[in-house]
Amino acid sequence: MVNQRLKVQRSYDQQFLLNDQSINWHGVDRDELLAYVRQEQADAPITRLRHPEVRYEVTDHCNAECIMCPRDQHKLGRLHGIMDQQKYQQSVDEVVELGCKQIVLTGFGEPLIDKNLEQKIAYAKDKGLRTYIISNASLLTRERATGIIEAGLDELRLSFYGMRKETYESVMVGLDFDVTMSNVLSFLELRKELGSRRPRLEISWLVLPENQEDTELFREFWEPKIDAIEIWKPHNFGDGRSYRQRYDDIGIKNTCGRPENGPLQIQWNGEVIPCCYDYNNAIVLGNAFEQPVLEILSAEKFRMLRLAHREKKFQLFPYCNQCDQLIPHTDALIYTNRHNLPKETAVKMSNTDLYNLVDDQPFDEKDFNAKYADGLVAMNPDSKTVETIRKNSPRKR
Ligand SMILES: C[S@@+](CC[C@H](N)C(=O)[O-])C[C@H]1O[C@@H](n2cnc3c(N)ncnc32)[C@H](O)[C@@H]1O
Numbered sequence: 001m002v003n004q005r006l007k008v009q010r011s012y013d014q015q016f017l018l019n020d021q022s023i024n025w026h027g028v029d030r031d032e033l034l035a036y037v038r039q040e041q042a043d044a045p046i047t048r049l050r051h052p053e054v055r056y057e058v059t060d061h062c063n064a065e066c067i068m069c070p071r072d073q074h075k076l077g078r079l080h081g082i083m084d085q086q087k088y089q090q091s092v093d094e095v096v097e098l099g100c101k102q103i104v105l106t107g108f109g110e111p112l113i114d115k116n117l118e119q120k121i122a123y124a125k126d127k128g129l130r131t132y133i134i135s136n137a138s139l140l141t142r143e144r145a146t147g148i149i150e151a152g153l154d155e156l157r158l159s160f161y162g163m164r165k166e167t168y169e170s171v172m173v174g175l176d177f178d179v180t181m182s183n184v185l186s187f188l189e190l191r192k193e194l195g196s197r198r199p200r201l202e203i204s205w206l207v208l209p210e211n212q213e214d215t216e217l218f219r220e221f222w223e224p225k226i227d228a229i230e231i232w233k234p235h236n237f238g239d240g241r242s243y244r245q246r247y248d249d250i251g252i253k254n255t256c257g258r259p260e261n262g263p264l265q266i267q268w269n270g271e272v273i274p275c276c277y278d279y280n281n282a283i284v285l286g287n288a289f290e291q292p293v294l295e296i297l298s299a300e301k302f303r304m305l306r307l308a309h310r311e312k313k314f315q316l317f318p319y320c321n322q323c324d325q326l327i328p329h330t331d332a333l334i335y336t337n338r339h340n341l342p343k344e345t346a347v348k349m350s351n352t353d354l355y356n357l358v359d360d361q362p363f364d365e366k367d368f369n370a371k372y373a374d375g376l377v378a379m380n381p382d383s384k385t386v387e388t389i390r391k392n393s394p395r396k397r
């Protein structure tokens with residue numbers, strides 16, 4: 001089925017974005033809500049990034065078709081590509097001025113497919129930013145590994161979902177167990193050889209029916225070798241999978257915290273979306289390669305999304321309304337040695353940083369294991385940002 005949205009000439013004009021089918025205006029007073037958010041913009045202008053992390057989807061291409069990842073739904077879901085180096089650099093210059101401290105160079109695809117990844121990391125490091133990528137490690141050859149270490153990557157999180165050839169290859173379809181295993185072990189050797197403590201290496205595991213028998217083996221094998229490991233249950237990836245129950249009842253839902261407090265998410269073509277769960281850009285908020293970031297954060301669509309989450313009017317954004325991140329999911333985290341936080345707190349944290357998005361609370365480095373906390377940049381906004389946000393917080397209606 002060809003996605004109808006792709007046939008439409010995309011515009012990033014607010015009138016277009018407010019009418020592009022991602023908002024359900026049914027049963028609400030549209031004029032009243034728009035007047036409210038316009039007034040909010042007049043009373044509480046946004047002048048800084050609220051969260052000091054920006055995520056750049058360097059590419060949405062992937063060399064795997066993992067069974068829990070909705071690549072099948074993505075094929076015809078949006079246009080595919082690799083982020084332009086020049087546009088990326090201009091954007092980094094812009095977000096640094098707005099208080100960015102950390103850049104995540106991964107979105108829905110495999111970042112090592114971008115041949116300029118090392119250059120993108122080096123550019124961010126040159127601007128004083130902490131850098132992080134998430135990868136399946138299948139393309140992490142010695143040459144690429146040397147390149148990313150020398151570029152100064154701070155953190156690498158690997159997805160590794162089988163401890164035997166048959167389990168790994170039945171989950172991470174298209175990849176070769178022996179190649180990936182050898183890449184990861186060689187990477188550890190290389191990091192030692194180069195005498196580098198960076199990047200910090202974390203390996204994550206998802207418990208799936210296809211690999212659950214390997215879970216203990218995963219922990220025993222990797223825990224002594226790697227800086228941190230985590231074991232999770234899978235999520236629904238927005239509308240992409242159905243591992244967790246969906247609910248119509250608004251009463252059980254709470255904001256995921258991302259629209260208000262989360263990192264800024266920029267897709268490979270510059271489109272700004274609420275978060276990484278929106279893998280097909282169902283909710284486009286603007287384009288960071290065509291408009292100033294502050295204009296996007298301040299405009300009606302983004303303000304409507306924040307209002308919907310703040311006031312639990314989730315029906316306004318059907319994509320958010322069906323998302324499992326609104327439902328309590330303390331049981332999703334099975335094991336971590338990254339920190340000592342209680343699970344109900346840990347699941348409110350974005351995976352890449354030290355921030356409780358739901359309650360808008362930074363964590364303390366003392367909550368993290370010593371090996372992992374070393375060199376972490378706490379993701380709480382700097383004092384200038386905190387002061388600006390306090391002054392400009394939206395009024396309660
Ligand atoms: C979309 S991938 C992109 C990065 C890279 N290609 C990789 O595989 O690590 C980002 C992360 O989402 C994870 N993921 C995919 N489907 C998931 C699901 N249904 N539940 C939880 N995590 C999932 C992947 O394993 C990976 O760790």
Ligand code: SF4
Pocket residue numbers: 238256257258259274275276277278319320321323324325326
């Ligand atoms: S509700 Fe889901 S789709 Fe919406 S912003 Fe939160 S995590 Fe993203």
